[in-house]
Amino acid sequence: MRKKPKLAKNIDKDVVLCEITNRIVSNRTSNLLLHESVPFSKNWHRVPFFKRRTYNGARNVCVISISRTQYSRARRVLDLLEDRDYNRLLLNII
Numbered sequence: 001m002r003k004k005p006k007l008a009k010n011i012d013k014d015v016v017l018c019e020i021t022n023r024i025v026s027n028r029t030s031n032l033l034l035h036e037s038v039p040f041s042k043n044w045h046r047v048p049f050f051k052r053r054t055y056n057g058a059r060n061v062c063v064i065s066i067s068r069t070q071y072s073r074a075r076r077v078l079d080l081l082e083d084r085d086y087n088r089l090l091l092n093i094i
Helices: 023-035 047-055 069-079
Strands: 012-022 041-044 058-067
Touching: 012 023, 023 041, 023 058, 023 069, 047 058, 058 069
Parallel strands: none
Antiparallel strands: 012 058, 041 058
């Protein structure tokens, strides 16, 4: 009988790092994360009409998710962003 491989505790436990409404800032953020070799996933979600006030009228929002184990490293990498880009991020704190 073969044993099943053991999986790590944090598999499929991705957390949202930040949300971005600006496409240019989203590209700069993803390029910085790629340059620093931080694994992430990036998805665009449509914002419902009545919730657009929280995103300053944006129709789409980019959600960047990372592994729970890489969270602190990714936050340090985001500190390398310029102030004008960093201020446009909606950071989620764990």
